[in-house]
Amino acid sequence: MALAAAVRRGMQAQLWGGLLQSQLRGLASSAQLQQSAAAAAAAAEASPAAASPAGPPEAAGRTVKMNLCAAVNDALHIAMAEDSRTLCFGEDVGFGGVFMCSRGLQERFGRDRVFNTPLSEQGIVGFAIGAAAEGFRPVAEIQFADYIFPAFDQITNEAAKYRYRSGAAYNVGGLTIRAPYGAVGHGGHYHSQSPEAFFTHIPGVKVVMPSGPREAKGLLLASIREPDPVIFFEAKMLYRTAVEEVPEGDYEIPLGQARTVQQGSDITLVGWGQQVRVLELAAKEVQDQDKISCEILDLRTLLPWDADAVEASVRKTGRLLVSHEAPITSGFGAEVVSTIADRCFWSLEAPPARVCGYDTPFPLVFEPLYLPTARRVAEAIRRTVTAT
Numbered sequence: 001m002a003l004a005a006a007v008r009r010g011m012q013a014q015l016w017g018g019l020l021q022s023q024l025r026g027l028a029s030s031a032q033l034q035q036s037a038a039a040a041a042a043a044a045e046a047s048p049a050a051a052s053p054a055g056p057p058e059a060a061g062r063t064v065k066m067n068l069c070a071a072v073n074d075a076l077h078i079a080m081a082e083d084s085r086t087l088c089f090g091e092d093v094g095f096g097g098v099f100m101c102s103r104g105l106q107e108r109f110g111r112d113r114v115f116n117t118p119l120s121e122q123g124i125v126g127f128a129i130g131a132a133a134e135g136f137r138p139v140a141e142i143q144f145a146d147y148i149f150p151a152f153d154q155i156t157n158e159a160a161k162y163r164y165r166s167g168a169a170y171n172v173g174g175l176t177i178r179a180p181y182g183a184v185g186h187g188g189h190y191h192s193q194s195p196e197a198f199f200t201h202i203p204g205v206k207v208v209m210p211s212g213p214r215e216a217k218g219l220l221l222a223s224i225r226e227p228d229p230v231i232f233f234e235a236k237m238l239y240r241t242a243v244e245e246v247p248e249g250d251y252e253i254p255l256g257q258a259r260t261v262q263q264g265s266d267i268t269l270v271g272w273g274q275q276v277r278v279l280e281l282a283a284k285e286v287q288d289q290d291k292i293s294c295e296i297l298d299l300r301t302l303l304p305w306d307a308d309a310v311e312a313s314v315r316k317t318g319r320l321l322v323s324h325e326a327p328i329t330s331g332f333g334a335e336v337v338s339t340i341a342d343r344c345f346w347s348l349e350a351p352p353a354r355v356c357g358y359d360t361p362f363p364l365v366f367e368p369l370y371l372p373t374a375r376r377v378a379e380a381i382r383r384t385v386t387a388t
Contacts, residue, residue: 175229177230197330214246219300269381326357357371
């Protein structure tokens with residue numbers, strides 16, 4: 001059976017024990033999944049409110065105000081309805097997940113396709129790799145990005161190398177791993193980390209980090225359909241604090257293309273995920289108080305990242321500042337600075353700057369001192385623009 005073969009390819013079955021075996025009995029074959037999907041589609045047709053609007057939303061111009069959590073949920077509903085091979089699973093995913101991003105999926109698509117797993121990140125990802133190798137499109141959730149490290153071997157030595165080591169005979173291109181990351185105000189050193197840089201060092205995977213609801217929906221749909229495995233980091237702080245108009249229905253935002261958030265002439269600010277919002281606040285402060293014009297770029301995708309867009313901006317402004325929550329040493333900002341220094345050396349009017357987290361475990365009581373806040377970014381902008 002397809003899923004049984006998936007488990008054999010992905011990991012040793014004993015990691016899952018009886019719980020996984022009972023789950024596999026519900027996922028007996030591709031035919032059963034297709035029947036389940038057909039039933040769900042019929043139910044959606046019978047209940048128009050549950051179905052997502054069809055057709056290109058940009059053409060119709062229809063949008064709805066939603067937060068980032070709702071945008072992720074909307075994307076998952078669309079992906080599940082589109083393809084019977086799409087599965088969603090992880091710890092507590094069946095009832096909606098700890099952040100409720102998978103709410104309503106099990107009721108609509110059934111327990112065969114949306115289900116809880118044992119508390120084993122290695123098992124979750126190993127199972128997902130095996131399922132993807134057998135032609136499914138698993139969307140595996142890691143409850144917090146901090147917990148992704150037990151699955152690091154599965155991601156780096158299996159998912160990332162599957163196509164390469166098999167000479168393209170097999171691939172796990174249907175694999176998407178979702179994980180909430182970053183500060184949340186009270187998470188401390190086990191619930192607030194930003195581990196994206198670890199995965200940007202791994203050829204064979206793509207790393208995506210949306211900065212808001214519209215970006216999250218379009219990028220997640222593109223990730224699920226991407227022919228390479230994708231690690232999709234979602235800023236947990238933005239789940240309910242970021243609200244904006246999001247296109248209805250199905251749409252994608254291409255991976256690997258940066259977004260210009262605002263135009264400017266004095267300095268280029270580069271960020272991703274939650275930090276883009278911080279850059280916007282800092283840019284407004286220095287514009288209002290110092291008349292400094294900032295151009296802001298949201299990378300969206302870190303692997304591959306849009307170096308051409310950053311280069312074009314820095315050639316215009318002559319200055320660069322990169323900011324992220326992760327510790328500064330070996331953070332992805334170092335890659336951006338190094339690349340742009342090579343490409344734009346003769347265009348730079350000041351050394352590139354980085355405003356990041358510190359090289360310490362993520363603190364709890366001292367979180368306000370650790371984070372690269374808008375005030376810290378604004379001070380760095382002023383220093384960079386006035387440097388001679």
